Amino acid sequence: MRLHNSPEPPMSRRTLLLAALSGMALAGCAGLAGLDAPRVMLAGVESLPGEGLEVRLAVKLRVQNPNDQPIDFDGVALDLTVRGMALASGVSDARGTVPRFGETVITVPVTVSAFALARQAYSLATGDRSKIDFAASGKLAGTGFGSVRFSSRGEFDLPAALAAPAAPASRP
Numbered sequence: 001m002r003l004h005n006s007p008e009p010p011m012s013r014r015t016l017l018l019a020a021l022s023g024m025a026l027a028g029c030a031g032l033a034g035l036d037a038p039r040v041m042l043a044g045v046e047s048l049p050g051e052g053l054e055v056r057l058a059v060k061l062r063v064q065n066p067n068d069q070p071i072d073f074d075g076v077a078l079d080l081t082v083r084g085m086a087l088a089s090g091v092s093d094a095r096g097t098v099p100r101f102g103e104t105v106i107t108v109p110v111t112v113s114a115f116a117l118a119r120q121a122y123s124l125a126t127g128d129r130s131k132i133d134f135a136a137s138g139k140l141a142g143t144g145f146g147s148v149r150f151s152s153r154g155e156f157d158l159p160a161a162l163a164a165p166a167a168p169a170s171r172p
Helices: 013-033 114-126
Strands: 039-048 054-064 071-082 085-098 103-113 131-142 147-157
Touching: 039 131, 039 147, 054 071, 054 085, 054 114, 071 103, 085 114, 103 114
Parallel strands: none
Antiparallel strands: 039 054, 054 103, 071 085, 071 131, 085 103, 131 147
């Protein structure tokens, strides 16, 4: 029986490259882990052309970055919920940077289906109309190894004329 007493083979280039990329990925994730979530507020809504049974809207989001480093993004996803029910969703391939301790406005086209509108109308007609709660959630897709998620909630009061129950129709 013969034993070979040779040194271990040197690491291949592929192994070294894989180790280096893994280290960079972990460092990138660690950098993102310390970020505070951006603050997102509805800045505006404009009508867009739609198809058949859908409504299309351009939703403008004001994104504030409370961090001491900029947030680079390459794509945005957005979901809007009203009264606890999905209302609209959309995506955009917008690319940019939210500066450190700064803000930017991002436009995301969203689609509202006729069925979502019907559910909302029924809910408004049969439920409490004094306050309407809403939520926006989504993510800014990162240009590196991750995305930054956001969510925002709120409620608004309907004007008294809209919040009051409809008066029954009178018959002559």
